[in-house]
Amino acid sequence: MQSVMDRINQSKIPIVKVRFNDRTIPAVDGRDIHRALGERRPYAKWVISQLAAGDYVYNRDFTTEVKSPEDAACEYYFSLASAREIALLANSPEGRQLRRYLNGGHKSYLGRV
Numbered sequence: 001m002q003s004v005m006d007r008i009n010q011s012k013i014p015i016v017k018v019r020f021n022d023r024t025i026p027a028v029d030g031r032d033i034h035r036a037l038g039e040r041r042p043y044a045k046w047v048i049s050q051l052a053a054g055d056y057v058y059n060r061d062f063t064t065e066v067k068s069p070e071d072a073a074c075e076y077y078f079s080l081a082s083a084r085e086i087a088l089l090a091n092s093p094e095g096r097q098l099r100r101y102l103n104g105g106h107k108s109y110l111g112r113v
Contacts, residue, residue, distance in 0.1 A: 013033075013098075013101065015027070015028060015080065015102075016029070016077070018063060019063070020059050020079065021059045021060075025080070026080045027083070028077065028078050030047050030062075030075070031043060033086055033098070034046055037090050037092070037095060037098060038092075038094050044073075054085055060079075061079055062078045062079065062082055064076055083102055084102050087102065
């Protein structure tokens with residue numbers, strides 16, 4: 001059986017540069033967080049519940065990106081601090097491992113910039 005950390009490492013959750021208002025900061029795609037936590041709820045319902053539970057502020061803690069005008073769906077990107085908080089609030093082995101991964105990922109991201 002595959003360990004939680006192996007699954008997170010294999011998914012290679014990218015830490016990407018995303019524009020939040022007038023600054024570009026490291027962020028994580030909400031779909032990657034959802035997948036790493038092993039969430040069973042549909043992504044759309046999960047992300048809305050995360051936004052409500054964490055009292056996140058648009059363009060400070062998360063931002064959105066519409067992939068195409070024809071597609072009503074949008075992508076949610078969470079700041080690294082918010083992604084860590086989501087992992088913490090998950091209160092699960094997956095959440096703890098994801099938080100550790102994000103802590104290490106942030107250091108390697110800063111080394112590449």
